[in-house]
Amino acid sequence: MALRAHVGKLRVHQAASEVAVESVSLARRFRGPGAAERGDQLVRAALSVTSNIAEACGRGSVAEFRQFLLYARGSAQEALSQLDIARRLEPPMLTTVIRRLESRSALVIKQLGRLHDNPPRQR
Structure with a gap:
């Protein structure tokens, strides 16, 4: 049975992509x-x-799907850690942007957890 998951239809991927784009802008x-x-x-x-x-x-199986979601969650935690450090080191004018990204990253982590626990059905 093949896993039924299309990346373009996952809200978590859209949210994570937005965080990535904003992170690039912030890092500059x-x-x-x-x-x-x-x-x-x-x-x-x-x-x-x-x-x-x-x-x-x-990936072809639910087990592999879940494993890569765990990798994604680990990377999101890493991004949160980097944002925390940035908030402490960067000028106050960036604090609002950093806090917004922290909040959105935390939401992505929650979405990944829900998707991990409730993966798409297999065909």
Whole structure:
């Protein structure tokens, strides 16, 4: 039986993609020592979330689908950690953007958990 999951129809993928795009924009605004490295780490983590969700949909079984959702959740947690550090180091003018991304990343983590527990049906 093949897994019935289409990445374009998953709200969590859409939300994670928006977080990734906003993370790229935010990372460009980082300043100070280590800014490029912090920005790169945030962007890689955020992009990894969307990539792992897409890869989950390309897998053939529910077990593999769930495993890649766990990878995506781990990357989302990593992005949250990077956002926390950015909030502490970056200028106050970026705080609102960072907090919004933290909130949206937390929502993605919840959505991933729900999808993990309730995967699409197999054909």
